[in-house]
Amino acid sequence: MTDTPPPRPTPNPDYRVNFFRPRPGYLRQKVRYTWVLLISWAFFTLGFQFLLLLTQDTPEGDSLITETILFGFPLHYWFSGQFLIVWFILLCFLFNLFVDHLTRIHRQRR
Amino acid sequence: MPSEGIKLAPALLLACILALSLLVGLAGRTSKGAYYLVSGPSVGRAGIGAAIASNWMSAASFLGIAGIFYLQGYMAFAYVVGWTGGYVLLLILMAAQIRRFGKYTAPEFVEARYDSPVARCLAATITILITLIYCTAQYKGIALVFSWIFGLDYTPSLLLGTAVGIGYLVLSGTLGASRNQQFQYGILILCFIIPLMVIAKNLGYFWILPQLGYGRALCELGQAPHHLSLAPWTSGTPYEWIALCFTLMVGTAGLPHVLSRFYTVPNLRDARWSVVWGIFFIGLLYWSAPVYATLARIAQGSTPSPTDPEAARALADLIVLKAGEWAGLPSWLIGIIAVGAIIAAFSTVTGLLITGAGAFSYDIYHRLINPAADEKKRMRVAKGATLVLALLVVVLALNPPWLIAQITAVAFALAGNTLFPVFLLGIWWDRTTKQGAIAGMLTGLAVTFGALLLGPLVPGLGIILPATSSALIGAPLVILVMIGVSLVTPPPSEEIRRFLAEEVHAP
DSSP states (O other): OOOOOOOSSOSSOOOOOBSSSOOTTHHHHHHHHHHHHHHHHHHHHHHHHHHHHHHOSSTTOOOHHHHOEETTEEHHHHIIIIIHHHHHHHHHHHHHHHHHHHHHHHHHHO | OOOSSOOHHHHHHHHHHHHHHHHHHHHTOOSSOOSSOOOSSOOHHHHHHHHHHHHHOOHIIIIIHHHHHHHHGGGHHHHHHHHHHHHHHIIIIIIHHHHHHTOOSHHHHHHHHHOOHHHHHHHHHHHHHHHHHHHHHHHHHHHHHHHHHHOOOHHHHHHHHHHHHHHHHHHHHHHTOOOOHHHHHHHHHHHHHHHHHHHHHHHTSOOSSHHHHTHHHHHHHHHSTTTOOOSTTSSSOHHHHHHHHHHHHHHHHHOHHHHGGGGSSSSHHHHHHHHHHHHHHHHHHHHHHHHHHHHHHHHHHTSSOOOOHHHHHHHHTTHHHHHHHHTTOOHHHHHHHHHHHHHHHHHHHHHHHHHHHHIIIIIIIIIIIOTTOOHHHHHHHHHHHHHHHHHHHHHHTTSOOSOHHHHHHHHHHHHHHTHHHHHHHHHHBTTOOHHHHHHHHHHHHHHHHIIIIITTTSTTHHHHSOGGGTHHHHHHHHHHHHHHHHHHSOOOOHHHHHHIIIIITOO
16 A cells, blocks of 8 residues: 555546556555455356356256255255355455445545 | 135235335325435434345245246246345445435436436436336236235236226325335335245244255255256256346346435445345345245145146246145235235335336436426426326236246346446446447347347347346447447546546545
């Protein structure tokens, strides 16, 4: 966090807002968190379906994963039907913690 | 579905609960006749979360998911995951920023960001189309449940349900009743979970938390191959699953009536944290819906009636009620589920019709047709538009070929193909221009309706672009179109870019 926000009255201010090239400072840190969360969101949601596809033994998708029983459920039912919702709640929780933290730091600095 | 005449206990329950929520609404009445936005004393983050959930829960959640699970097994989790994971996208990419824009509806945001009446009009038209499609699914649910309660055919039930719904809307509007969302969430979730516990108990499964304990029932179903195959891709390919799930997620993040939730919360930090509660409260319902379908299959197995696919399809959208019947629940207890479904559908329809009518009255009528119209006149137009939209929906719902959840998914595809990219790029790329937004929305409309209307005609199109799941290809395509058009058109004004950088993305 060596970056300081750009000074307000400048002759050529930086208005750039770009998710892929965010301005240094608050926005860049926030976008970094957002990327981490987006990747863990996609990895668990869609990645698991790819895993099912990669490991399948039959066209219907039967595999070692679907035959494993966890907490009484076939693993893929437990993962998609129960765990993912918990995972989403956790992601939102973490995001809020991050943003609270960032806001505290940058509000003090202003 | 002709049945055995009126069921007295459920009918009485319905009347009682409607009267009760009217009374609760009157007790919480605000002095200013806020037409639909909730105001009043602070209710805390959990309370706001309950409001988010009650606003969200519709016939698609209440009846639709269980119906899909009953027919298609694992495929139904695309709906469950899509409709909860969408909130993650909404929260981390858009919620706070849209709120900082200070615009209450999708058309207003579009006008503020892109400074273009044409784009605003287009956004309003899309809002109205989403309203129509989404409401069609709700009306189908209302009609099915009314036909179950009153023993009428589908069409008379549809008309009766519409009449009761509009009557209720007008009555609560004239009396100035506010909607107490926390009360409504409580009613809804109890209506869903208590009968489920009794069903699980009757069938001899773990009933204290059936959501955690239905694994054994599921495994038993898997062992009887004629029931329900537990393999993931029996009712849809992996592509279909992923396309549907993605579509519902981006659709959730772009739905106009979901976005407007964030404005009724006094401060931004509470709004963010309330989403965590919101997903939890929505999750309670989505953890439970597959249990209904599983237990319905189990209970059905013990009755002699063989099921052919056509009959199963006709039953699917009422499977939560059928589960109760087959498990031998008393009529009044099944009635509780029916009442919950009606309440969920009514409140969703109310919210959507008002959003759609507002889009017509403020964004199309006032902007284009009669700019001189005063507040009173616009209000009259809004009320008229509510009625017209309601009647249009009745016509659409007369003979819908699809299941409730599938019709709803089309509305999500439309939102994901049009409003989601417009919001996303509008917030995260200052260079997005009005021409880009307009081109994007037009492309999105073309993709959605192309998939819907041409899908059955053009061979192969229905496989790549299913009507319910067109946003997996549509949304990225629209984003590319918007970027391309924006790069060749002059950049937006410095004023809006400065606002975006300094206010919207401020710490």
